[in-house]
Amino acid sequence: xxxxxxxxxxxxxxxxxxxxxxxxxxxxxxxxxxxxxxxxxxxxxxxxxxxxxxxxxxxxxxxxxxxxxxxxxxxxxxxxxxxxxxxxxxxxxxxxxxxxxxxxxxxxxxxxxxx
Numbered sequence: 381x382x383x384x385x386x387x388x389x390x391x392x393x394x395x396x397x398x399x400x401x402x403x404x405x406x407x408x409x410x411x412x413x414x415x416x417x418x419x420x421x422x423x424x425x426x427x428x429x430x431x432x433x434x435x436x437x438x439x440x441x442x443x444x445x446x447x448x449x450x451x452x453x454x455x456x457x458x459x460x461x462x463x464x465x466x467x468x469x470x471x472x473x474x475x476x477x478x479x480x481x482x483x484x485x486x487x488x489x490x491x492x493x494x495x
Contacts, residue, residue, distance in 0.1 A: 385452070385456075400464070403417065411483050419461055426449070447477070
């Protein structure tokens, strides 16, 4: 198994994000909303939306993005070929890394089971 996270696994352009946002399957958690849509590639891809509305400091937003990317990198081999947009939807002042990791792991597992 390869656990790389190269550029091909990322949604980079507005058109790629809008493709997912047009008609998504929605998976909700306490901190995250994951929107997914089938793609025509042989691998899953991910895009991130972490708004400054919820986290004012850039180091906090970057920290959340790193956690999401790392979780995706570990679980991507078990996911189906979909494009995912992960939206962070919570105001956390004191980060509880374990809660966030468990939440992401639970959502990826639900995605794996539902397919």
